[in-house]
Amino acid sequence: MTDTITPTKTINECGKICPYPDVDTMTTLKKMKKGEILEILIDYPLSVERIPRSAQKSGHKVLSVKQLDGPTHSILIEVLGLK
Amino acid sequence: MTAILSGLLVGVLFGFVLQRGRFCMNSAFRDIILGQDFTLFKALAVAILVEMIGFSIMAMTGVINLAPKPLLWGANIVGGLTFGVGMVLAGGCASGITYRAGEGMMGALMAILGFGLAGMMAATGVLKPISDFLQTTTKVMTTDGKALTLANVFGLDLKVTMLVLAILIIVIWVALFMRNKSTEATFGEKSKSLGESIFKRGWGWLPTGIVVALIGMLAFPLSAAAGRNYPLGITGGWINIFQSLIKWQAVVDGNVKVTALSWEGAEVLGIILGALVAALIAGEFAIRAPEPKILLQTFVGGLLMGAGAFVSTGCNIGHILSGVPQLSIGSILGGVSIVLGGWAMAYFMFIRPMNS
Numbered sequence: 001m002t003d004t005i006t007p008t009k010t011i012n013e014c015g016k017i018c019p020y021p022d023v024d025t026m027t028t029l030k031k032m033k034k035g036e037i038l039e040i041l042i043d044y045p046l047s048v049e050r051i052p053r054s055a056q057k058s059g060h061k062v063l064s065v066k067q068l069d070g071p072t073h074s075i076l077i078e079v080l081g082l083k
Numbered sequence: 084m085t086a087i088l089s090g091l092l093v094g095v096l097f098g099f100v101l102q103r104g105r106f107c108m109n110s111a112f113r114d115i116i117l118g119q120d121f122t123l124f125k126a127l128a129v130a131i132l133v134e135m136i137g138f139s140i141m142a143m144t145g146v147i148n149l150a151p152k153p154l155l156w157g158a159n160i161v162g163g164l165t166f167g168v169g170m171v172l173a174g175g176c177a178s179g180i181t182y183r184a185g186e187g188m189m190g191a192l193m194a195i196l197g198f199g200l201a202g203m204m205a206a207t208g209v210l211k212p213i214s215d216f217l218q219t220t221t222k223v224m225t226t227d228g229k230a231l232t233l234a235n236v237f238g239l240d241l242k243v244t245m246l247v248l249a250i251l252i253i254v255i256w257v258a259l260f261m262r263n264k265s266t267e268a269t270f271g272e273k274s275k276s277l278g279e280s281i282f283k284r285g286w287g288w289l290p291t292g293i294v295v296a297l298i299g300m301l302a303f304p305l306s307a308a309a310g311r312n313y314p315l316g317i318t319g320g321w322i323n324i325f326q327s328l329i330k331w332q333a334v335v336d337g338n339v340k341v342t343a344l345s346w347e348g349a350e351v352l353g354i355i356l357g358a359l360v361a362a363l364i365a366g367e368f369a370i371r372a373p374e375p376k377i378l379l380q381t382f383v384g385g386l387l388m389g390a391g392a393f394v395s396t397g398c399n400i401g402h403i404l405s406g407v408p409q410l411s412i413g414s415i416l417g418g419v420s421i422v423l424g425g426w427a428m429a430y431f432m433f434i435r436p437m438n439s
């Protein structure tokens with residue numbers, strides 16, 4: 001099901017060190033409109049687990065977390081939060 | 084040889100758990116103020132509490148002799164703050180950069196280079212006079228020449244105080260937890276086999292904290308048997324590895340001796356190996372690097388961490404994971420300084436830019 005979702009915006013956080021992927025995700029989410037979908041490409045295991053946690057806490061909806069190639073993951077978040 | 088093998092064994096186990104639990108104190112402390120995420124902090128708190136109980140019982144039964152580090156307040160504060168600033172630049176604490184090198188992260192490797200280089204400079208090079216000055220002029224011991232602990236400043240027995248304090252904190256924590264119930268976010272939790280939980284998924288904070296503590300308890304007597312009476316450490320290990328690599332000649336009792344790999348050095352090499360194995364099994368290993376500017380940043384961060392840890396006589400592992408459970412006031416002060424340095428740097432680098 002999640003395969004059919006087209007993200008509104010994709011950010012590539014591969015290779016980045018702690019906590020740049022988290023900071024980039026949160027600042028990008030803040031700039032996006034409700035209903036839009038952000039895709040985060042990321043290969044840092046700690047943030048792969050932390051980003052869904054913090055996105056959910058800010059009121060957004062985590063649609064999927066998928067392992068692509070090796071440590072690289074794709075996280076899909078639907079913007080819902082008002083913060 | 085046995086010392087090297089036992090250090091390596093402890094390190095491999097530690098590295099495996101660090102990678103599985105994503106256990107990093109830079110994140111543990113920074114996430115408190117950036118995103119109000121307490122996951123890793125809770126893992127750390129569990130590790131410290133379980134170690135307090137474990138070390139206490141092991142000391143009561145004569146398995147280990149407790150070895151709290153002395154209070155060198157000037158060195159603990161200056162070194163701790165420097166280390167704290169450095170770990171934010173490096174993107175990981177001393178154990179964090181070590182296990183991430185095993186995941187193939189080049190930023191972590193650059194930080195390690197800086198860490199070892201500055202550690203050596205503080206141990207034997209240009210930074211030694213500053214380090215010596217801070218350590219000797221601000222040393223405060225008990226009247227009978229022992230390291231100050233939260234126990235002996237009140238005239239209490241250290242082993243008993245550790246045990247009672249840990250149980251007290253655990254009881255309060257559980258009581259608070261029962262009142263608030265768990266509101267933790269769970270996402271994508273599908274039923275999974277034990278093997279998958281251990282080898283493929285990241286660990287939760289509770290198992291991570293407990294297993295880290297168990298490895299600390301294993302490390303203490305094994306390290307003591309090798310002539311180093313202390314639990315887990317990182318700083319001394321990295322300095323030892325770098326000195327062994329350059330065949331550093333130290334003068335020991337008037338004789339020139341080429342530095343050989345120590346228990347702690349073997350432990351640190353083991354961490355990289357254990358993390359590498361864990362990352363390979365989970366499919367999380369890949370050689371990857373951030374942009375050159377960030378590589379330089381992590382190197383500078385590593386330099387500050389190495390110098391700071393040596394001056395303070397401990398990094399986040401030596402002070403916070405191994406020293407705080409022994410209630411060493413020097414380690415508590417060193418640890419608090421690391422946290423404050425880290426918070427200040429995280430505020431300027433991430434929180435202020437995000438809010439503007």
